[in-house]
Amino acid sequence: MIKNIVNKFIIEEYKLKYLIFSIISGILLALSFQKFNFFFLAWIAFVPLIYCIYKNDLKFSALYSFITGIMYSIIAFNWMYLFLLKNTSSFSDSCTISMIVWICLSLYFVVWGIGINFIKKKNKITLILFAPALWVSLEYIRNYYFGSFPINLLGYSQSSVTQVIQFADIFGVFGISFIIMLINVLLFCWICNREKKYLLIVIFVVCSMFVYGYIRINQISQINNEKEIKIGIVQPNIEQKYKFKKRYVKKILYDLKQAGISLENKNLDIVLYPETVLPKNIKENQDVKNFVNNISPWSNYTLIGGFDVENYKVYNSIFVVSNVGEVIDSYRKKHLILFGEYVPFEGLLAKMFSKFITDNNLTKEIELKAFTLDKCSLGINICSENYYPYLSRELVLKGANLLTTHSNDAWCDGLSYPYQHFVLNIFRAIENRKYLIVASNTGISGVIAPTGKIVRQTKNQEQIVLEETVYTNNYITIYDKIGDLFVYLCMAYAVIILLIYGIFRKRKNV
Numbered sequence: 001m002i003k004n005i006v007n008k009f010i011i012e013e014y015k016l017k018y019l020i021f022s023i024i025s026g027i028l029l030a031l032s033f034q035k036f037n038f039f040f041l042a043w044i045a046f047v048p049l050i051y052c053i054y055k056n057d058l059k060f061s062a063l064y065s066f067i068t069g070i071m072y073s074i075i076a077f078n079w080m081y082l083f084l085l086k087n088t089s090s091f092s093d094s095c096t097i098s099m100i101v102w103i104c105l106s107l108y109f110v111v112w113g114i115g116i117n118f119i120k121k122k123n124k125i126t127l128i129l130f131a132p133a134l135w136v137s138l139e140y141i142r143n144y145y146f147g148s149f150p151i152n153l154l155g156y157s158q159s160s161v162t163q164v165i166q167f168a169d170i171f172g173v174f175g176i177s178f179i180i181m182l183i184n185v186l187l188f189c190w191i192c193n194r195e196k197k198y199l200l201i202v203i204f205v206v207c208s209m210f211v212y213g214y215i216r217i218n219q220i221s222q223i224n225n226e227k228e229i230k231i232g233i234v235q236p237n238i239e240q241k242y243k244f245k246k247r248y249v250k251k252i253l254y255d256l257k258q259a260g261i262s263l264e265n266k267n268l269d270i271v272l273y274p275e276t277v278l279p280k281n282i283k284e285n286q287d288v289k290n291f292v293n294n295i296s297p298w299s300n301y302t303l304i305g306g307f308d309v310e311n312y313k314v315y316n317s318i319f320v321v322s323n324v325g326e327v328i329d330s331y332r333k334k335h336l337i338l339f340g341e342y343v344p345f346e347g348l349l350a351k352m353f354s355k356f357i358t359d360n361n362l363t364k365e366i367e368l369k370a371f372t373l374d375k376c377s378l379g380i381n382i383c384s385e386n387y388y389p390y391l392s393r394e395l396v397l398k399g400a401n402l403l404t405t406h407s408n409d410a411w412c413d414g415l416s417y418p419y420q421h422f423v424l425n426i427f428r429a430i431e432n433r434k435y436l437i438v439a440s441n442t443g444i445s446g447v448i449a450p451t452g453k454i455v456r457q458t459k460n461q462e463q464i465v466l467e468e469t470v471y472t473n474n475y476i477t478i479y480d481k482i483g484d485l486f487v488y489l490c491m492a493y494a495v496i497i498l499l500i501y502g503i504f505r506k507r508k509n510v
Contacts, residue, residue, distance in 0.1 A: 018056060021048035022064035026071025032157040033076050034419035042157040046184040047191065049109075050131070053116045054192075065113025069106030076152050077102065079415035086411075101149070108138045115494070119501050124189050130497050132181035133490035136174045140487045143387065150387045151420045154180050159423035162452045163213030168430040169477040171486045172389050178490065179205065217451045220433055225471035227375045229402065231437060232271040232299065234260040235445045237463040240410040249279045253291040260295060262465050268299035269375055274441035275316065275383050275406040278306030282319055282327060293325035301373055303439075305382070305406050308332065313363040318380050318406050320371055332365035333382040334391065370400040376472045381428075383407040386421075389484070392428045396480055401472040403428060403436040409443030409460075418443040418460050426452045431479045435470040450475070 025048045032042035052064040080101055084094035115134045119126055135154070143150035155176030158164050167175050183202055190198035236259040242248045256277065263271055280288045288306075296302050300323050308317040308330055316333040368391065371378045379400030385391050386405050395403065405425055409418040422444040429436040433450040446457035447468045458464050 015060070018052045018060070018064055019067065021052050022067040023071050025049035025052075026068040027075065029068070030072045030075035033152050034159070034423060035416040037160060039157050039160055042154060042180050043183050044187060046181065047188045049113070050116065050185065050188045051192075053113050054120050054188075056117075058114060058117050061113045061117035062110050065109040066106050068113075069109030070102055072109075073102035073105040076420075077105070077149065079412055079417045082415055083412050083417065105142075105149070108142055112138055115498065119497060124193075126497065128182065128185050128189065130494060131185045132178040133497075134494045135181045136178045136487055137491040137494050139174060139177055140484065140491070151417075151424065153177055156420070156423055156427065159426045159452075162217065163210050165427065165430060165452060166213035166216040167209060168427050168452075169216065169433060169479050172431050172479050172484060173427045174484065174487045174490075178486075179209065220451050220475075223433070223450070223473055223475050225473055226401070227472045229269045229376055229470050229472065230267070231447075231468055231470055232260070232263040232266065232268045233437065233439045233445050233447075233458075233466040233468070234263070234271065234273050235440055235443075235458050235462065235464050235466075236260075236274070236277060237442050237461060238277065238410065239442070240408075243276070243410070244279055249285075249287055252279045253287055257291060257295060259463055260298070260465055263298045263467070266298065266467065268467070269301065270373075271295070271299040271302045272404060272406065272437055272439040273302070273304040274439045274443075274445075275305040275318070275408040276307065277304060277408070277441055280306075281309055282306050283308070289325070292321055292327075296321050296323050296325040299323065303378075303380070303404065303406065305408070307362075314361075315365060316362050316382055318382060320373075320378075329371055331369070331371065331380040331382070333362070333385060334365045334368060335385050335388055336362055336364050337384050368394055368398070370395050370398045372399070376402045379403045379434075381405045386424045386428055389428065389431055392432055392434075393480055393483060396432045396434065396476070401434065401474050402470065403432065403434045405436065405438045406440075407438070407443055408441040410441050412443075422446070422457075426454070431477065433475045433477050434473065437468075437470065 025045055028041045028045035030036070031038045032040070032045060049064065049068045053061040056064065081094050081098040084097055085091065088094060112134055116127070116131055119130055139153050143153065153173055155165070155168070155173040158176060158180070165176055167179070171178070183205060186198045186202045189195070190202070234256070236256050238252060238255065242252065260271065278288055282288050282292060292302070292304070302321040303318055304321060305318050308315045316336070318331045319327050320329040322328050371380065377399045379392060379395030379402070381391060381404065383406065392403055407421065409421060412418060418440070422438065425436050425438050425448055429448040429450055430452040435450060436448045438444070438446050438448070442461055444458055444460055445466060447455040447466070447470060449455050450473070456466050456468050458466065
């Protein structure tokens with residue numbers, strides 16, 4: 001039986017080369033992301049897969065697209081299995097859940113491959129526009145629906161090439177993904193047809209990106225900075241296994257104070273702590289109250305993460321504390337992490353995955369608000385909320401002139417996830433042209449300028465304190481104004497093309 005399968009799907013009709021090409025595509029794409037960061041590979045990664053799709057029927061196109069997707073997912077999201085194993089100690093649960101996630105991510109490649117195969121006999125102009133439009137549409141769906149992990153969108157691979165990603169202030173990260181896929185398709189057309197016009201278009205598009213990037217970086221560097229804000233960031237590096245155990249409460253609070261003690265008497269405007277860094281409720285536990293009273297005089301305001309309880313509902317929150325230790329407001333997380341902060345159908349899934357159950361089913365906040373302080377208006381994201389560009393955009397439209405992200409990547413310390421997570425902040429800064437401050441527990445903290453330049457950055461898994469000066473501005477970008485209109489146009493175009501060709505194919509078959 002195995003021999004027959006090998007003969008039919010691999011050896012027969014030279015299918016082996018297509019298998020190899022599809023694997024190469026997956027590897028190249030995975031290596032373009034963090035922590036590997038061979039960003040240039042993203043511009044050619046899809047060329048072998050497109051070749052496989054063009055040379056095969058619908059069934060094999062779906063198969064090779066799946067192979068590319070699964071290879072990419074296993075390498076780029078290799079931290080998934082290690083993360084689960086570390087936090088559940090269950091080999092079977094970790095393998096099962098990892099495979100489910102990797103397969104789900106691969107299905108987006110399958111849909112894309114089927115779509116390309118469906119229109120491949122039409123003219124090349126249709127392919128050149130349809131392929132990136134469909135890809136961006138699928139990325140958007142992945143980003144906002146079905147609980148997928150929206151890190152490692154194609155555009156994020158270019159986070160280290162500041163000039164290339166400046167288009168994000170018009171089209172967002174999805175626009176960068178569109179251009180990368182466009183280049184892949186153009187290179188495929190050039191290789192297959194040997195027509196110089198495709199290569200010339202590639203050169204023109206890439207040069208245009210660099211020219212626009214150079215111009216915008218110079219322009220944004222000269223925008224009117226309204227107020228100077230002196231900030232401190234505390235990265236305490238508390239191991240996850242100690243965070244919420246009762247016997248470690250006093251030790252954690254002592255370590256937190258010692259971690260930030262160098263900020264005392266620095267006359268700072270804001271000190272930022274990570275997400276869920278407080279081991280007990282700030283409003284009820286006396287040890288926590290005493291700690292907050294001790295650190296609050298270090299700055300005019302302190303932003304610190306912990307759990308808030310109201311009407312028996314638990315919220316992942318960032319507390320805004322005055323310089324006399326008073327909690328004057330709080331931001332509650334709006335987007336919760338699937339399986340991390342809530343478990344859907346918990347009764348059923350608890351039986352399936354006995355050891356992988358979240359400690360608390362948290363409640364998500366409905367209202368989104370910016371916080372007006374003395375010198376600035378803050379737009380706060382908690383951890384995975386920086387996955388969603390619309391949140392930062394809406395905060396800016398509500399008046400935020402400074403953005404912050406508070407995260408806890410201790411769940412994944414030592415893995416590639418903290419690097420993949422941090423770079424999302426670069427795009428949020430460019431999309432809204434605001435300074436963005438990141439405070440992480442174990443992970444990467446830093447300050448990012450409106451140009452996307454990383455002003456300061458910590459190392460993963462280190463205890464450190466940063467001091468920096470940032471600036472507010474009320475600049476509104478095109479992306480702030482139009483949001484993801486470009487994505488909606490891509491979706492409309494992809495659907496129209498599929499409908500038109502579907503009708504033509506049906507009439508032809510009649």
